[in-house]
Amino acid sequence: MRDWKFNHIDFSTYPSSDEKDLGVFWAPEKTSVKIWAPTAKTVEFRLYKDGKTGEAFHKTQLQSGNDGTWSTILTGDYEGKFYTFRVNDGEWLEETPDIYTRCVGVNGLRGIIFNPAKTNPKGWEADKKPELSHFTDAVIYETHVRDFTIAESSGIQHKGRYLGFTEEGTKSPEGLATGLAHLKELGVTHVHLLPVNDFFTVDEEKPKEKYNWGYDPLHYNALEGSYSSDPYDGTVRIKEFKTLVQSLHSAGIGVILDVVYNHTYFTKESVFNQTVPGYFYRQKSDGTFANASGCGNEMATERTMVRKYIIDSLKYWAEEFHIDGFRFDLMGVYDLETMKSIRAELPGLLLYGEGWAADQSPMPEEHRALKQNTSRMPGIAAFNDDFRDALKGNHGLKKSKGFVSGLDLREEAVKFGIVAAVQHPQIVYDYVETSKKPWAALPGQCINYVSCHDNYTLWDKLKLSIPKASDEKMRKMVKLAGALVLTSQGIPFLHAGMEFCRTKGGNGNSYKSPDPVNQIDWSRKKEYSDVFEYYQKLIQLRKNHPAFRMKETSRIQNYIHFCTDYKTGVVSYCIDGDPSGDPWKNIVLIFNGNREPVSIPLPEGNFRIMVQNDHFSEEGIDEMITAEVKVEAISMTILVKAEN
Template identity: 40%
Template sequence: MKKIITKSICGLMVLSTFISCGNNNSSSSEPSSSEEIEVSETWELVEIPGYTLGNEDTSTLEVVPTTTVRFHFNRADEQYTPWSIWGWDNSNSSGGAAYQFTHYDEYGVWGDVNLVDVAPEGKTCTELGFLIAIDPGGSWQAKDFGSDRFVTISPTSPGGIQHVYLLSGVEKQYPNKDATRKHSISSALITETTKLKIYFGLVKSKDFNFDAKNFTIEQDGKVLTNYAAEEYNSKSKNVVLNFDKELDLTKQIKVSYKFEKNHTDVAIPNYVVLFNSDAFAEKYTYTGDDLGVTFDKKLNPTATTFKVWAPTSSKMVLNIYDNGDPEKQANPTNSYEMTLGDKGVWAHTVTQNLHGKYYTYTVTNPEGTNEVVDPYAKSAGINGIRGMVVDFNKVNSEIQGWDQDVRPDFGTNGTDASIYEIHVRDMTIDPDSGVTKEKRGTFAGLAEKGTTYTNDDNVTVSTGLDHLKELGITHVQILPFYDYNSVDETKVSTDMSMEVEGSNYNWGYDPLNYNVLEGSYSTNPYDGINRIKEFKEMVMAMHSYGINIIMDVVYNHTAKTNDSNFQLLVPDYYHRRYSTGELYNGSGCGNEMASDRSMVNKFIVDSAKFWVDEYHMGGYRFDLMGLVDNKTMIDVYKGCSELYSKVMIYGEPWTGGTSKLKVAHDPANIKNQQTVQASLGQSYFADAGVYVGAFNDIIRNGIRGDNSPGVGWVYGQSSSYGGIYSGMKGLFAETNTAAKNVEPQQVLNYVSCHDNYTLYDQLESKASASRDFNRVYKQAETMVFTAQGVPFMQEGEDFMRTKVNMRGTTGKYDHNSYNSCDLTNHMDWSLKAENVEMFEYFKSLIAFRKATPELTISTRDEIDAVVTEKGDSKTIALEFDCSTKGGNSIYVVHASQDATHELGGSYEILFSNTNREVGSIVTSLDLLPNESIVLKKVA
């Protein structure tokens, strides 16, 4: 994954395995629920080098509209220099920026965030998100308190400056410096429906004498007295209150404790521990298949039913709109109060066929009252602000040929596939694509057939969809095309963006509405039906060319957190949190979805099945699959394979930071474990026929070097040969029984994808005059396509695509172009014409693999029975002897340096990345550096 602009930190970081948004270097351990807060006894003004004295009193200034938030930061170690502020407009989901601490006073250091600067043009920031970090937006070396925090902006303040006081390592925000010296409630947790656990943050424990009489517990303003306090735990600084009847989860509970005559602190309890309990899951897990919108009958329906799961809500209102654009219709045409039923599901039936109407829910719960989009909405209006009611039977009947559409057959299983990663806009936005201008960059553009480009030398090449057909791949993996957050659909253009600033471009790894198609890829993003029809026409066009579609999905996190529809519907349920309420951030993007909870698992499984069933998807690539628990991945595979037996499901077997999920392999604990490479050979995956796969970063790094960019085997780095041999046999590694148990269809071999440098940029940056660059380039890909497993490459790899850095930053190439411009990201068809010989080589390589079943062996047992390693660290050589099984004995040889290699028999040359004569018989090989040859035994 790579991304992204979200309300939170989405900076770049480079690892040997991947690039993700956010910071993975600083681990955020679970915060202590009890705190001994360290503060100064007195306020003493001491010079802090590197900062300007600024201790003026703003309280006496004229009260005017707030334009600035001033963050005051105190560290007991007085080490301020590396730290700064990362701020973003959370109310408008804007991207973030770094702000420096500039001044000091007797409290510590302070710095300002200008609300005009942080808000998008024409918008007003009403909630500011922030983090205190070292090098935010860059390396993210560390964060002082790991979770996102938020400041509600006061409409007015003295001098227009709103002050926020912070203590290092403490979540709480204080209104003034004196408040930091006082005892507080650090957190309050509803652990059971009759239990409330309160933790205290104490300045000095010895000065605190607990007395339960100092509590005031309110539920929607009504004081509760029906509880008894257990003994105060002075070690962990907490106490448990037991109620004689269940607390009402739909009402806001407020906990107050009077520490002194003039000092009372207040906290709102969270439900995190309760949500994690088996009791909650048993009481509120809904298993029905009718969440979202359903109709009373398939043909000519006369009633429309809406259902939404929200067990902690006290009221739910269904809003119906004629228009999906709030600018054109501000208020609903009709609103209906919904009824709460079993398992926390709200429902209402309107006795009309509402196909084509738009809808939202207005939900009231302890978070307040908010209007939200249904997570189960199947289409939407502009920018995904309102869901759309869709009768797919009616829509499908209007798409000529959809009822006849079938996925193309591609072989036995994934080992017969060849996957090509694309981005919808990249493929056709270039005017040289030959695609009709109004369709460039859209689903419709990718459905257009017969497009070509001819250069000044009269070289003509296929483009767009026809390029995919000519190349001969079996699957395209398309970067996210669900409705994502970062592109403004009202400003989409079919012209190429030539600069990063204002490009309105994104890869889409910031999910907004999971079951809705992205509007910017349609020719009319205001019409929720239009995008469905155009996408299905693209699907049919690809299927007619023998190409299946794999959908890139991001179920690991959401673009928004506090204002996401999930959070507003059921606060604190859908995202993983520490018991104190702090968010886990294993995605590096501010949050991670709690797939281990039953209703999040259900949503992911339901969503995946929907896309396979309704849109004829051939599989999924799971972004940051390590954040999706084993059980959910198993459930997705089983559910989707029932709909389509050859479905391909694989993902990135890592995370982007510290997660609640553990790296473990316990069959009894699969819902609490990360899905990583080592998971996939376990009894509950491969042995159980659950062939979830993963990217093989080991062979990737071994062949071409790590992401830094490093130097790999093709440039003589022989130490990485062991991982390459494993990959050539369709394995990630050979370290233990489970690692050797993985099936070849679970191993995706590759040397580049959208993340990090393109293959050309990676290899060119380390090019050596002593090596033939084209031969190096061909060998890197040839090793992928002659390995057992599933071969994968990214768009343009076949004609040496490059991504020029247009950001004005250091570096010739852009290795993280998620929000760059079209000029960086587009498929440059003139480059294909220039490098047509390379394209023809890739085309022949793909065709050769398809025609050579000994390279696409479908099971682990079969590979183990026929494979023999024949080389060393400088000459990778393997023989796959299938002669006793009705096939041939195929010999694969790759040399990194000059070498003489004895074959031990007579072999016919079948394929070469040099000018070797195909069909000639040899018994030994004098190999050139970076020469790759495939042979067949004849005697």
């Protein structure tokens, strides 16, 4: 019986390969086959006519190379045929597709030999990525392919599928825009999709029987088939996903993929361990698999061929599918050098991730891509969970409160988020409970958010912490949280549906809960139309004013001043907008988290109110004011100093 302990092996002695053609590649006259399997004694390649059943109609032995690779050339046209590999390293391992497989049949059981050109939708060559002059210009909207379209209220025909994102002019029963039309109406710049690579726990033959977010990877370079109109033909899912990207790009919206290279769903049975046992995973000192992901294993990103695999995979998605950015699940599992290499290999793309792990890792913290090491990863951002918890309370505790839910003494942590976690001379870091020092070197390294797919939705968290809050107060709190996220420096990130008070019925971990829990209920857009319109105006405000999206830390330090006297439950500050080229030269923002109105003294001069409650105006609301301003409970007010 195989021993799955590896403390007797020095993996650094394994030969590495810099080959660019690892995998299975079709051409009309031949198919090229090459895998990296340095411990193999024999590698067998098998061909099938079906993706699930039947016996192999052809078997061939691969030839070994000097760099741990095994390869062969099949003469003839094998387009549409299915394949697997079987490795013998002294005993036979399980039959699987290769780790680079880009196209699979139903449930990822077998790979498919395919012609990539046939997967391009009409006009694909002309597809253009939206321009992004700087990362802080992005407004990211996180959603799940199935959640976004599956509800009856979506008015979308291709429910739960890639093609649901391509339908134009869809409406809810109340006649309001849904789907793609909603995204355009809201004004976001990028859609962040939860994993779309092939994952295990949803049966592609019966996709509606189970639900999953998709953080259970099976094949990293192949698409998930449960979102396809035909899960048996892997080329269909490729073409349909490209059509999704094309549709969003045509609307001026970029596409960011959530990637999960930190762990695999299977450990011993994974395609990696069935090819090169042990190599792709970190081990503890006793040789057993380490588990910083909390899912049973963690990828050894620091090893040469693991790093190469991740970079090859990311470049494939970026080049073949025109992807605009990547979000790294549990980025704190990755080593710093791998993340820096990814940044170097993918210029211009948005890269960000969770700056933490789920459990202990044998790799020391100083070598991993943790939040506190963000400044050592230029061009890569981390989620600002400090800001998240300051706004709504601890993410995991039902009853905990934050600034928008009326908890006092969270002002310094809110200021920490406003300046995008960079060094600012007016922040007293000892009062920031969760981070005692800044961790971002530049504002583009900070993702500011208040909710995401994990944990409770913003609405549910607020409702759980203040169960007796009226509907009016709930709306105000959701608006105030959005106002802080969308006017702060850094990169704002929105959880789909928060703009109309999305609820999951209080479910704090819905990763495998059914559609009625996870689906976006588009009817709430009508019910909470004032909240949607508020978010819509906030996004446009951010786009109109470069003072809210500064690119350099020095500008934040020099041109943002916390300029009014401290008042409990209030955060206020001034921005000198002129150096950023903002039409508003001197801006005052006031956020009142208190349950009653407050009067705030103003700096010297005459001011116009530009935002007050639900009213937004680029020219000003009502007449000029001086000396002080009254700010309503649970609200934001923005004023601009009148020019002489």
